[in-house]
Amino acid sequence: MARVVVDVMLKPEILDPQGQAVQRALPRLGFEGIRDVRQGKRFELEVEGPVDDAALARIHEMAETFLANTVIEDFTVHVEDRAAS
C-alpha cells in the first residue's frame, strides 16, 4: 500500500487570515525572522494497489473536484517516499 499526499494551499493572491494570525503571534512568543506564514491542508491517502499513472490521474481528479476549491486554492499531488519519512 502506498501513501499519496495532497497538499492544498490558498492561492498566493488570496488573503490567509489563519496564517497571518500565526505570523503575528510569533514575535510575541519570541520567534523573530519569519516574514510570512501560510496555512493549508495536508491529506495523506493510503492507496490500495500500485500507484501508477492512472491512479495518480484519478487522485489528481479527486483533489481537483473534492479536496481543493480550485477557485481559491492550489494543490499538489505527490507520492510519499516511505524511507524518507
Add this chain to the structure above:
Amino acid sequence: MARVVVDVMLKPEILDPQGQAVQRALPRLGFEGIRDVRQGKRFELEVEGPVDDAALARIHEMAETFLANTVIEDFTVHVEDRAAS
C-alpha cells in the same frame, strides 16, 4: 528568502474524524481504492536570512511549542526545494 514547511498530522493512534469523513465520501463520489485518509495542517514559513542549523532548530522549537499539540500531533520540518515546487 527560504521557505520552510512544517507538516502537522494527528498521531496514528488518534481518531481523525475529518479524514474519515473524506474517506467515506470518496466511494459515493466515484473514487474507489482509497483505504484511509488522514487530514492535517501544512504551514509554509518564509524565513528571513539563511536557513542554517540554528534557524531550523528554532523553527523546530516553534513547531513543538506553538504549531503542533504534541500530545496528539506529530510534526515534520523540512526546507522546501523551490526548484521542485
